[in-house]
Amino acid sequence: GENVEQHPSTLSVQEGDSAVIKCTYSDSASNYFPWYKQELGKGPQLIIDIRSNVGEKKDQRIAVTLNKTAKHFSLHITETQPEDSAVYFCAASTYGNNRLAFGKGNQVVVIP
Amino acid sequence: DTGVSQNPRHKITKRGQNVTFRCDPISEHNRLYWYRQTLGQGPEFLTYFQNEAQLEKSRLLSDRFSAERPKGSFSTLEIQRTEQGDSAMYLCASSLDSEAFFGQGTRLTVV
Numbered sequence: 001g002e003n004v005e006q007h008p009s010t011l012s013v014q015e016g017d018s019a020v021i022k023c024t025y026s027d028s029a030s031n032y033f034p035w036y037k038q039e040l041g042k043g044p045q046l047i048i049d050i051r052s053n054v055g056e057k058k059d060q061r062i063a064v065t066l067n068k069t070a071k072h073f074s075l076h077i078t079e080t081q082p083e084d085s086a087v088y089f090c091a092a093s094t095y096g097n098n099r100l101a102f103g104k105g106n107q108v109v110v111i112p
Numbered sequence: 113d114t115g116v117s118q119n120p121r122h123k124i125t126k127r128g129q130n131v132t133f134r135c136d137p138i139s140e141h142n143r144l145y146w147y148r149q150t151l152g153q154g155p156e157f158l159t160y161f162q163n164e165a166q167l168e169k170s171r172l173l174s175d176r177f178s179a180e181r182p183k184g185s186f187s188t189l190e191i192q193r194t195e196q197g198d199s200a201m202y203l204c205a206s207s208l209d210s211e212a213f214f215g216q217g218t219r220l221t222v223v
Contacts, residue, residue, distance in 0.1 A: 004154075032210045043116075043203055043214035044155065089154050093210065098143060099168060100212060102154030 002027040004092050006103035014111050019077040021106045023090035026071070030092040033073045034100070035064060038087045047088075048075070080110045114138060116215035118204050124221045125194055132190045133218045137206030144187050145212060146179055147203040148172065155203055155214075161187060194222045 003026040013019045025033075031052035036044035050057045050064045050073065057064050061080075066073040077084055087107050091100040117136040125131050137144050142163050147155035158177070160168040163184035173179075176194075181187040191198055199222045205212040 034211070036214070041216075043118075043216045046211060046213060049211065091154070098145065098160045098162075098207075098210075099157045099170075100145075100147075100155070102156070104152070104154050 002030055002092050002101035004090060004101050004103040006090055006106050008106065009104070010107045010109070012109045012111060013080050015080060015082060017080055019075075019080055019084070019108055019110075021075045021088055021090070021108070022072060023074070023092075023103050024070075024072045025092040025101075027092070027094075028068075028071065029094050030101075032093050032097075033064070033066060034091050035062075035075050036089045036091065036102075038089060038105070044089060077108075080108075082110050082112050084108060085110045116204055116206050116213055118202075118215035118218050120218060121216060122219050122221075124223060127196060127222055128193055130190065130192045131194060131220065132188050133202055133204075133220075135187045135189070135204030135206075135215060137186070137204070138213060139185075141206035141208050141213075142184070143207045143212075144181055145205045145207075146187070146189050147205065147214075149201040149203055149217070150199075158189075191220075194220075196222050198222050 034049035038044045063076040087105045089105045091102045144161045146158040149155045161181040176192045179189045201217040203217045205214045
């Protein structure tokens, strides 16, 4: 099955700086890559996703890039704010497959 | 609130007891999923429904676990003869296509 890995496990950034989280996946058939933000005691919240026919997607301060050849994708958060502090999960699936394979998560800490 | 709703939010049970969780998906979503999340890990897929049909089950879903979605709307997840290893957050998600939206989860503690 699909195996998704995330790096680094913990990331601390100064408020206003950028944060980048990288994920790799193993199954070349995967073609849908969502990112979720999870705050303490809450369920994961979908923040952005990308399909394999697109190399980059932006939504305000967040962007996701995908390199299909290298089988990795990254989440970029610009102008970080304290409310960006959370655990971020990447995931992968085959479009329409319905089974998401998640990474272990990255703790992002934004220092005011 | 039109998001995915899960009840209860917390459940403490003694080992060996049965527990049942409920999930109400976003109303127009025909797909419903159950995931399990343990501390420091990402969610792990348990099972998937399209309408009332259970189409996929993970190997994680032992025979003590059963899930139903009787009318293609809400779903229940039952764990029989709970074990301490069942302690986790149980997450429900729903979707129309690939974009899955999660509920707040039910945190189960088996003592």
